[in-house]
Amino acid sequence: MSPSYDVDPLDLAMAPPADETQEQRAARLLKEQAAVQRSKQIDAELKASKVVMKRYSKAVKVLVLGQSLSGKSTTIKNFQMTYARKAWIEERSSWKAVILLNLVRSVNIVADILAEELDDDAEVIQEISSRSTTPSVSPKLTEKHRSTILRLGPLRQIEKDLKLHLGAGSTEVNDSPIQRSPNGSVTDVQVDISRSFGQEFSVRSSSGWKSVLDKVRHPLPGKESNPPSVAFQVVTSCREEIKWLWNDETTQNLLRNRRIYLEDTPGFFLNDVDRIANLEYDPSDQDIVRARLRTTGVQEYHFTLDRGIVSVNFKTPISKHERTVNVTDPLDWIMYDVAGIRTCRAAWIPYFREITALLFLAPISAFNERLDEDRKVNRLEDTLMMWKTICRSKLLFNVQIILFMNKTDLLRKKLNDGISVKKYIPEYKNPNDYEHVAQWFRKIFFKMYDDAGRVKAGLPFIGHFTSVIDTAATAKTLESVHVAILRNDIQEAGLV
Numbered sequence: 184m185s186p187s188y189d190v191d192p193l194d195l196a197m198a199p200p201a202d203e204t205q206e207q208r209a210a211r212l213l214k215e216q217a218a219v220q221r222s223k224q225i226d227a228e229l230k231a232s233k234v235v236m237k238r239y240s241k242a243v244k245v246l247v248l249g250q251s252l253s254g255k256s257t258t259i260k261n262f263q264m265t266y267a268r269k270a271w272i273e274e275r276s277s278w279k280a281v282i283l284l285n286l287v288r289s290v291n292i293v294a295d296i297l298a299e300e301l302d303d304d305a306e307v308i309q310e311i312s313s314r315s316t317t318p319s320v321s322p323k324l325t326e327k328h329r330s331t332i333l334r335l336g337p338l339r340q341i342e343k344d345l346k347l348h349l350g351a352g353s354t355e356v357n358d359s360p361i362q363r364s365p366n367g368s369v370t371d372v373q374v375d376i377s378r379s380f381g382q383e384f385s386v387r388s389s390s391g392w393k394s395v396l397d398k399v400r401h402p403l404p405g406k407e408s409n410p411p412s413v414a415f416q417v418v419t420s421c422r423e424e425i426k427w428l429w430n431d432e433t434t435q436n437l438l439r440n441r442r443i444y445l446e447d448t449p450g451f452f453l454n455d456v457d458r459i460a461n462l463e464y465d466p467s468d469q470d471i472v473r474a475r476l477r478t479t480g481v482q483e484y485h486f487t488l489d490r491g492i493v494s495v496n497f498k499t500p501i502s503k504h505e506r507t508v509n510v511t512d513p514l515d516w517i518m519y520d521v522a523g524i525r526t527c528r529a530a531w532i533p534y535f536r537e538i539t540a541l542l543f544l545a546p547i548s549a550f551n552e553r554l555d556e557d558r559k560v561n562r563l564e565d566t567l568m569m570w571k572t573i574c575r576s577k578l579l580f581n582v583q584i585i586l587f588m589n590k591t592d593l594l595r596k597k598l599n600d601g602i603s604v605k606k607y608i609p610e611y612k613n614p615n616d617y618e619h620v621a622q623w624f625r626k627i628f629f630k631m632y633d634d635a636g637r638v639k640a641g642l643p644f645i646g647h648f649t650s651v652i653d654t655a656a657t658a659k660t661l662e663s664v665h666v667a668i669l670r671n672d673i674q675e676a677g678l679v
């Protein structure tokens with residue numbers, strides 16, 4: 184029989200079987216309905232993804248704020264390490280110069296303290312001999328200390344050269360080794376949670392780690408010596424002296440007596456001398472997040488993400504239940520890293536209008552510390568006042584704010600060392616352990632956020648406890664931040 188051209192072969196193929204029963208028909212119709220529904224859903228997802236992609240022809244912009252030393256640059260380093268691994272690896276070895284400077288600075292601090300002590304001893308001996316009694320050898324420091332300090336003398340020039348080479352960010356506002364003490368005696372300014380936000384601003388020129396690392400990677404032509412490589416040679420040749428001085432019991436006792444806790448200061452590498460002063464040395468991820476380079480001005484970091492698709496959970500009108508949508512991640516992220524010291528905060532404001540999200544770093548371990556730039560101000564109080572202002576800012580009302588309650592490792596350490604929170608925050612009445620203290624801080628931050636009307640306005644509070652030198656844990660936190668930023672932005676734009 185010849186084929187009939189009046190019948191579409193596709194219709195024939197799709198037609199139900201001629202002997203279909205009532206039950207089979209009902210089941211088939213149900214199946215077809217579900218398929219149509221699913222197909223509509225896929226179309227909607229595709230449409231949303233397309234609009235999202237179009238919208239994200241612009242980059243996602245994240246402003247990272249917080250006081251100096253709060254961990255802003257360290258958070259951005261973690262972001263780059265996790266999402267833009269290629270660029271991170273390319274830059275890695277350039278961090279060596281910063282790490283060397285951090286190390287040399289610590290050695291010089293120790294040497295200065297010992298030299299001062301030796302001078303004091305010499306004065307005592309001189310006084311004793313002028314009284315014509317038999318001069319005695321210093322009870323604490325020996326000839327070995329003196330000769331070791333002498334041999335470490337060239338490191339002073341190395342510190343100067345590296346600072347000159349690396350620029351303004353290589354020095355702290357107040358370059359004092361006395362950062363904190365376990366009993367809080369040098370840091371006893373109390374927190375007044377009710378005080379208002381001081382407004383003292385000025386703008387500085389910008390220089391972030393990228394520009395500093397560029398300088399290291401591409402030194403100016405015509406320069407005979409390259410400070411980082413000279414520094415590396417000198418540090419390597421002094422390795423045994425540095426180790427001896429740092430591990431010496433008398434040195435340790437002296438530092439403890441003076442309540443100098445170098446181990447807790449940013450950029451501490453004295454326990455890693457063997458590894459660093461070694462020809463094979465290549466900075467590890469951990470070393471880089473621990474390295475300290477102060478940000479001056481505002482620095483933009485452009486990251487081209489290594490991957491493109493992110494799964495985001497939404498509650499959407501299409502499906503009543505929460506479901507996952509794969510959206511094409513914007514490949515370009517811009518993160519703004521700012522100088523946290525008070526005099527530089529005016530420079531933040533122009534960025535408030537441009538951003539997708541704001542990441543606020545609150546170092547909650549700093550409850551017993553003072554600002555370097557203003558020794559009268561408690562660091563936690565400064566952070567809280569800044570947080571309050573940011574939550575209330577009208578300019579930021581459409582911006583998602585994410586809080587990192589950072590330096591939890593140092594908070595734990597201080598509480599374990601017996602430092603009392605109540606001494607600095609009289610309102611605090613709970614037990615002096617990590618869980619209670621951390622939750623109490625969270626409540627304070629939440630209250631300020633809520634009082635600003637943000638929760639009522641449908642902007643949920645997002646707060647994470649972090650220690651951003653822990654790269655594995657921070658990668659997980661950043662993953663959820665990353666998704667939260669995308670979700671909020673897509674929802675706000677009404678795209679799903």
Ligand SMILES: Nc1nc2c(ncn2[C@@H]2O[C@H](COP(=O)(O)OP(=O)(O)OP(=O)(O)O)[C@@H](O)[C@H]2O)c(=O)[nH]1
Pocket residue numbers: 249250251252253254255256257258448449450472473474475476477478479521522523524544589590591592593649650651652
């Ligand atoms: N122990 C510990 N150290 C941290 C943590 N976060 C940051 N740091 C260290 O603190 C120092 C300062 O961190 P940065 O990220 O440079 O601080 P910042 O907020 O960028 O400071 P400015 O550039 O001065 O505004 C660095 O040496 C970091 O390694 C943390 O959670 N725990």
Ligand SMILES: [Mg+2]
Pocket residue numbers: 255256257476477478520521522
């Ligand atoms: Mg910084």
